[in-house]
Amino acid sequence: xxxxxNGIYWWTNGFWVGVLWQLYHATNQESYRATAEVLEKRFDTxxxxxxxxxxxxxxxxxxxxxxxxxxxxxxxxxxxxxHAATILAGRYNPNGQFLRAWNHDRIGWMIVDSMMNIPILxxxxxxxxxxxxxxxxxxxxxxxxxxxxxxxxxxxxIISFDPATGEYLDNPGGQGYASGSxxxxxxxxxxxxxxxxxxHTKDENYLNTAKKIAHYFIANLxxxxxxxxxxxxxPKEPIIQDSTAGMIAACGMLEIAKHVPEHEKDLYRxxxxxxxxxxxxAFANWNVxxxxxxxxxxxxYHSGDxxxxxxxxxxxxxxxxxVLRLLDKDFLIW
Ligand code: GLY
Numbered sequence: 026x027x028x029x030x031n032g033i034y035w036w037t038n039g040f041w042v043g044v045l046w047q048l049y050h051a052t053n054q055e056s057y058r059a060t061a062e063v064l065e066k067r068f069d070t071x072x073x074x075x076x077x078x079x080x081x082x083x084x085x086x087x088x089x090x091x092x093x094x095x096x097x098x099x100x101x102x103x104x105x106x107x108h109a110a111t112i113l114a115g116r117y118n119p120n121g122q123f124l125r126a127w128n129h130d131r132i133g134w135m136i137v138d139s140m141m142n143i144p145i146l147x148x149x150x151x152x153x154x155x156x157x158x159x160x161x162x163x164x165x166x167x168x169x170x171x172x173x174x175x176x177x178x179x180x181x182x183i184i185s186f187d188p189a190t191g192e193y194l195d196n197p198g199g200q201g202y203a204s205g206s207x208x209x210x211x212x213x214x215x216x217x218x219x220x221x222x223x224x225h226t227k228d229e230n231y232l233n234t235a236k237k238i239a240h241y242f243i244a245n246l247x248x249x250x251x252x253x254x255x256x257x258x259x260p261k262e263p264i265i266q267d268s269t270a271g272m273i274a275a276c277g278m279l280e281i282a283k284h285v286p287e288h289e290k291d292l293y294r295x296x297x298x299x300x301x302x303x304x305x306x307a308f309a310n311w312n313v314x315x316x317x318x319x320x321x322x323x324x325x326y327h328s329g330d331x332x333x334x335x336x337x338x339x340x341x342x343x344x345x346x347x348v349l350r351l352l353d354k355d356f357l358i359w
Contacts, residue, residue, distance in 0.1 A: 033071045039084050121188065140217075217276055239281055255325075
């Protein structure tokens with residue numbers, strides 16, 4: 026479960042549990058639920074330890090305790106989810122109106138990945154009837170829309186603000202090629218994240234932003250036979266791909282398709298199917314004796330060979346979610 030050196034705090038720990046809840050929902054098979062519940066308890070060490078937690082608490086508890094509560098009504102799970110949502114709300118910087126990313130000295134940093142974490146705030150707001158959580162989520166999404174998303178639909182990964190005044194300082198490079206490039210997984214987080222913010226708030230600006238990012242994403246996919254590059258603005262060589270970006274974006278496109286008029290749906294649905302099909306053909310491993318299905322994932326553009334074109338758990342999670350969406354058997358974990 027643990028990422029290298031980060032143990033129970035590692036941001037990807039929830040995705041396997043998310044796969045189990047999706048499969049439990051789709052099949053009703055008890056063993057999926059039982060395994061997910063055992064794993065959920067392990068995350069209590071992270072809630073108690075607290076210091077290693079950061080903006081990614083949404084990824085961790087939406088896929089574990091909150092999924093459990095939504096499907097089974099488990100009250101202990103609900104408490105865990107509310108605890109995690111409160112931790113995320115506590116990271117809000119009112120000066121710059123953003124949720125701070127990571128810990129240590131990055132006090133004024135906001136990152137695009139956070140758009141997939143704020144659904145935990147929308148959930149807490151609905152659960153408690155407390156609008157403060159939505160106010161924070163919307164303020165953060167608006168700041169993200171105004172600073173992370175560029176006019177052409179591409180996205181920055183990181184924005185740095187003065188934490189005391191909220192003044193915009195810089196857009197440091199992150200997991201993409203460089204500052205000013207277009208890290209495809211970051212673009213996918215934004216695409217799906219804004220679609221989800223629309224789902225939870227019905228603010229049309231978020232749907233339009235999700236569509237704009239999707240159009241940029243689709244235009245780039247069409248250049249590379251529907252397999253995303255790890256960065257859409259990187260040198261032609263070496264060719265570095267990232268299937269995880271494709272799976273996340275596909276889920277986001279399928280979400281957008283639910284909210285647009287009939288005559289617009291095809292663009293998003295067909296593009297989603299194209300990317301899923303291309304990545305399945307290129308990277309899927311259906312050998313049941315080996316872990317993981319979807320290979321072709323890249324942790325970061327500058328990762329060495331060990332983390333480039335490899336199976337990554339979130340690639341599998343979003344592949345499973347995308348397929349279940351197409352079968353109309355998915356469960357909205359977000
Ligand atoms: N840090 C989140 C990601 O790698 O996408």
